[in-house]
Structures are given as structure tokens and as C-alpha cells.
Amino acid sequence: MEDNQIPSYRVNHLRQLESEAIYILRETAAQFEKPALLFSGGKDSIVMAHLARKAFFPAKLPFPLLHVDTGHNFEETIQYRDNYAEELRADLVVGLVQDSIDKGTAIEEKGANASRNALQTVTLLECLEEQQYDAALGGGRRDEEKARAKERFFSHRDDFGQWDPKNQRPELWNIFNGRKHHGEHFRIFPLSNWTEMDVWQYIKAEEIPLPNLYFAHTREVVHRNGAMLATSEIVQPQPGEKVETLQVRFRTIGDMTCTGAVLSDADDLDKIIQEVASARETERGTRADDKRSETAMEDRKKEGYF
């Protein structure tokens, strides 16, 4: 019965991951009234948007792209975001951290290390509430960080947007329980089972265009707290800090204030994949926000971070 099956129907790892992610995206559209796809212009959210395009083809995405803009983004990111949204014919909703600061719901950090990273949570929760989104699709992956390894595909949030890691719904097979009470919402992570390497391989296999920041280029950087930050109006070298012009690229793209560059001459996807394969540090190793403490990510996630 089971053993007369035809073994030639082999599905490689990328197609399995793709199929799973598309399944999750469709479940999200089917189970929720008003989902949104969190789009940061980083490679994970780009891959997620690409998968969403495939999932609903030839129709448009049945949900908007939502960007929480700290105002500290690289210009390239914003440009890419606008172009990509247009290419997908998707609605783009932008929540501004500056608005939360102006309203007084978010308070800006002080000093040269000031980051708006933590403030994103405030703006995100405000956006979800104002627009009444009941599900937010995120590009988080379990391999990124220890606390994320415990995250569900369908991650339940209480009416304060908080995550309770010790009280999560069990997820079995491919059955996802998106039932919720009024005011609660879900974070949904279609890329849960992807690794950084899978994402790069998929980008190559699917020929997905990326912002130039990911590829090696020459740029002025300042050395700060063991990271190399791109200099800009927002990241201004302080007296005594070392500034250099180097051949670099970014492994992740977040705020200019906390996204470190790595020395690299990887200027195409093959070279990047080679580099990722031989990397000795996790990609989050370049993120100052995770270095703040051993459980920094868990703490931020409990508060409602992505």
C-alpha cells in the first residue's frame, strides 16, 4: 500500500520551504479578516512578498504591505520599497515612528548610540490597532536567534500585543489555529523554517532583485562598539571615533544606527552564498540591538517586537 509509491517525486529543500511558506500565506488570507505583510525592504521581507505574489497569482496580494519607518532607514531601502510595492501592485501603508514620538507615545533615546529600534514596537502596535489589522506577517526566522527558535508559525498575541513564550499553542502537522478573541491578534512567520542560507539560495534560484546595500560597495564607515556603521546625517562620527572608507556590504538591513557593515568583496549572489557558507558569525552578530544582552530578543519580543 505505502511501499508501492513512486520514489521519483522528489522535492528539494527549497521547494519544500517554498510550498510551506505559500501554504502559510494562504492560510493567513483565509483565516483572518484583515492581515498585513510587514515589509521592511530587507531580504527576508522581500522574499516573503515574493512568495505572497506567487501564492495569490494571478490575483494581487489580498493584503497590504505595512512598513514601520523609523526615519533612520537607508535611502536605498525606501526607494526599493516604493518600487517593489509598485511592481507587485500592492497597497503600501507606512507607519512613522516620528508620529509616535510627536504624539508622545514613544520617547527617543539620547546620546550617540541612540536607536529607534525599540520604538518600532510602539508604532507597530499603534498601526495594527488604528488600522485594525488582526494578523501581521513577519519575515522572522527561527534560526536567527535563540528566542525566535521557540516561535510558532501562528504566534498568538494578547490584546497588548505581547508574546507569552511559555503559553504558546501547540502546532502540529500543517494545521494552524488562528482563532482569537476580539482585540487579540497574530504574528505569522511563513519563513520560520528557513535559514539565512536558504533565503540566499532562494533569492538566487528565483532571481529576486535586491537593494544594492546587500552587495559589496565602497562606503564610509565609522567604528562604534565593535560594529562598522555607515556614516550619514543620522550616524555622525564622534570625536575620537575611527572613520574609514572600505569595501563593505550589509548582511541584514535595519536602521542605520544599528546595522553594521561587514568587510566583503561579494558583489554578486554566488559570492554572497559562498560568504554566508563560510561565515563565522551569525547575521545578527552585526546587529547592535541584539548585543545589548543575552536575552535581548526574547525581552523585546515579549513586549510585542516583530
Next chain:
Amino acid sequence: MMEEETFSTEGYLDMDLLRFTTAGSVDDGKSTLIGRLLYDSKNTFDDQIEAVEKTSKSRGDENVNLALLTDGLRAEREQGITIDVAYRYFATPKRKFIIADTPGHIQYTRNMVTGASTANLAIILVDARHGVIEQTMRHAFIANLLRIRHVILAVNKMDLVDYEESAFNKIVDQFKTFASRLDNIVDLTPIPISALKGDNVVDQSKNMPWYAGPTMLYHLEHVYIGTDQNHVEARFPVQWVIRPHSDEYHDFRGYAGRVAGGVFRPGDEVVIEPSGFKSKIKSIEDFSGPQAETFAPLSSTITLENNVDVSRGDMIVKVNNPPQKSQEIEAMICWFSEEKNLIPKGKYYLRHTTKEVKAVVQEVRYKININNLHKIEDDSDFGLNEIGRVSIRTSAPLLFDSYRRNRTTGSFVLIDLQTNETVAAGMII
């Protein structure tokens, strides 16, 4: 010793995927084993190792505690335990692996069942000093119940029994006597290891020259799982209907879903269940163009020749091997809720493929004492971590197969009507 692998991008775009789970009692070494697999196969990063070294030192651990690589939550690191199922990823040039690391104490059964539900293979750990204990049998029982066909019996802590062959053989015999009754396990591979010292995990042990079998990683890389999917009985649960409403695709109506079994091709005669309408597949659509076929577990979009009414929760199947259709099912369930026990004649939501119905648990046929596998027939009080057989009546017909034939169309969960919590996992008999 592992040679530095020469790296080719092309090979990496086309790897197999193996999902496995680990089972063992508290302190048998599950987290250490996974840490070892990641570390010795060069799948850890310097910043992770640094962080682990730092924490080990501050906790006063003697060796660098590789378990800290997987124990991620604050409470876990503080108490040195694993609380929740943690998923880990690593790859070799041959395969990508997804590991479900399941904790060994509170809510154990629930976590192992969860981890096992998507696994192709289970590693069952036994402490070489203690041999097969009650819990080992429980783990083997759950692996079998969830239809995991490949099991590695990892006899761990061999360093603490002087790497003695007789200790290993005795445990293997004990396990085989018991496991012979578990007929879903078609492939059993016993391996003597020391997760702490690294023997036979990635590198062949020099301390056990009597062992001629594969190392754990070698086996994980080579075990054949090609026949685990059902490619015979065609099942397509409809997830979502695609209607573009655009000029270009004015009349387009695509049925989106993930193939749960079998193969579908344009021209195939199909039946839409539960309505029973017949139609023919017009095309299989994909972003990259029309496809010649689709099969489990691919996500696809199917269009039909005629305009029949199809919506989420329906199933597209082939004419000659239909699924069962009934409002009465018999199932093995595992109870998951800490707060509430099963309510006799109680109502629940039942989720099965893309369909949700209401359900009443009619009768508890028996429970299983998972420590000795005896049936308990006179106790219908079903609480956390308990496993047993029930009969269920649903508010609308389900289209299903037995779990043994198809893990997707044979599985369901029960959801509490008030709290919305997932309270049980079920496998249709």
C-alpha cells in the same frame, strides 16, 4: 576527521530536507547531542559559541555546555532545562535538517507529539547506565503512533560505561523486544554515542572499535525517506479561491491549496467533495507558467473545465480512489490542555485539513497507560498528556483517510469553544 568541504553553490540549491525529532528523559543528553551535531558539523557560529562559553563559565559548568546552544529562553538558561519545543537548523552538503528538540519533563508527551507530527525520523536517547526504562517505551510508542518510520536508538553516555560493547548490546536487545510490536517503525538503527565527548556523533569513535555501523550524522545524511509521502491517493484540500477580477484574467477561478496526496495533471477526471460534482482539471497554474503536474507536498493552483461551486474546506480528489466521507470518526487523541480535561459529550471545534466543523466526543473507548501500553477501559477522564481512543461525531461530513495512509488527511486538532486553545491532537484510525 571531517575534511574542509569544497563548496559549490549549485549543489546547495538542490538538497534533500530531513526533519527529525529527539526524545529522551530529562538529562539523557538531548540538548547536548544537538549542540554536538551543530558544533562538529561546523554549523555553529563564533558569536554563538562565545556567548555559550560566557554563560557556561558564569554558571560554573565544567565543560562548555553545548546544551546552551538550544536552550534559548531566559527561564531555560537559568534553570538549565528545555521548556518548549525548539527548532534547530543545520545543513551539510547533502541535506538540510530541521530538528525539533523536545523537552523531557513537564508537558513532555504534548511536546513530543508536536515535534513528532512533522518528523521523518526520531532519535530516541537512552542513558547507557540506565538502559531501556519506562519512558523509553513511551517515546517509542509515541514515535510509532505519529507514524515515524525511521528511528535511531542512541545509546548515550557510553563514556560512563567504559565504552563497553555488552552494555550497548543489552540495551539494543531490550529495545528490540519491545519495539517489534510497533509496526510503523520500519527502520531501526542503534548507535552507541557520547554526546558530551563526541563519539560517533559526527566523527567515528576511537573508543569503540567494536562498532562498525554509521555515525549519527552519516546515517542522518543517507537514510532513505523517499517513500514517506503518499503519491497514490490524490487529495487536494482547497485553501483559498483565487479570483483576480482583472481584465486580463476576467473569468479566472483558481483553487489554491497544498497537495496532500497523489499526483494531479491537466485532463484528470476529478470529483469535488463533499458535493460530489464531477469535473476535469483544465490547468495547473504557477507564477512561472502552466505546469504539467503537481504532487504532495507542493502548493499549487488548479483550474477546472466547468464552473462548479468550490470553496475553502472542499477537497478535489480523483474518481477512482476517493477518501472516506463520514460524520462519525474513530481516532486516537492526545490531550494537550493543562486547564481543562476532556468533557464527556463536550463540543469542540475540529480542524481537519482546511475545514473546520463542530464536533462532539461521543465516547472514550479506552485510554492507554503509556508506561506499559496497557489499555484502561473503565476511566474516561482524559487529562493533559493522556492518549487514548475516542469516537467523534461532527456537524458536517469530513473527507479523510486513516492516519496510517495519509498524515495530512488523517490528522486533526480539537479547539476549545471558549478559550480558542488547541486542546487535543487526533489521528484517525
